[in-house]
Amino acid sequence: MDPRPLYLRTLDQLETVFAKVTPADLDRPTPCTEYDLRALLGHVIGGIHRIAYIGEGGRALDISPNVDRVDDTDWSGALDRARARAVTAWADDAKLDRIVEVPWGEMPGRMAMVGYVMEAVTHTWDIAQAVALDAALDEELALISLDMAQKALPAERSREGLPFGPLQAVPADANGYARLAAWLGRAV
Template identity: 65%
Template structure:
């Protein structure tokens, strides 16, 4: 990522992808397991929303460690509306260009805003894959978006340095796997 890199369009595109998936969530799916094994679907949706609120909070000037990465209690049918509110908040929080160069604190350290927001692009794209496995198995996800974050994931999360990160070992992916699936495998999901 260069100093000119602006992750905001990618992040909003990742949220568009999440929105399509959130619209497909049904109450009977919420207790199902996900490829993100520590979460059932309800918990993963809450974690995903929590991440959006966390990066919004960072854009608003807060410390990334001060806000829990869970969204709180959401009614079974209110997930799309909750995502809509989170999207509005994060878009407003990062609207000013100057915030991209301001050093911010996120769970992985102090980095320029553009790097912090770029990390949350990777999170949103990966959790879209996790959610899709439950609500829309086989759905075509944004290949171009996943291709843009896969090399970043490979660089910042090398296969041989997984001791202090919340990702399992790199998993094998089929040779013909699409980019979202390869990203999920790189981040420790069984695909």
């Protein structure tokens, strides 16, 4: 599987969500409780730069996933610049099979990118919750990411030392985003 089209869809959705953020929103809390909205936006942009850096041949832990500072009125511009870098870094098909180093280990580039799809989809939901976004999010991206999360982080696996809380309960009819958020330990 080539995860680049999924990653681009994820970034398209992030662009829509970022466009809804105003400077007045930036101090709001998010479901990703370690970050307020400003810090989460920086973390998301940093994550895009990190996967770009990996595609450029760098090691994940050599670059911080957090952005030092973005002008509070230019979050969409910062996202556009990070996206352009990631697209360029992963344009060569051969990079998908090259072994890369990510924070959770060494693996083929395509698998690393899958992890960044899941992260970006999850944080898209976090941001949407913080700004009370009423636009529908791409349910298919949530279900794909939930499947990835369940394979990478089975319910019976210890979460100690990982950036995920304990599994949370959700109603049987919860949408894919609520199920993904709950799987990763967020209160829904």
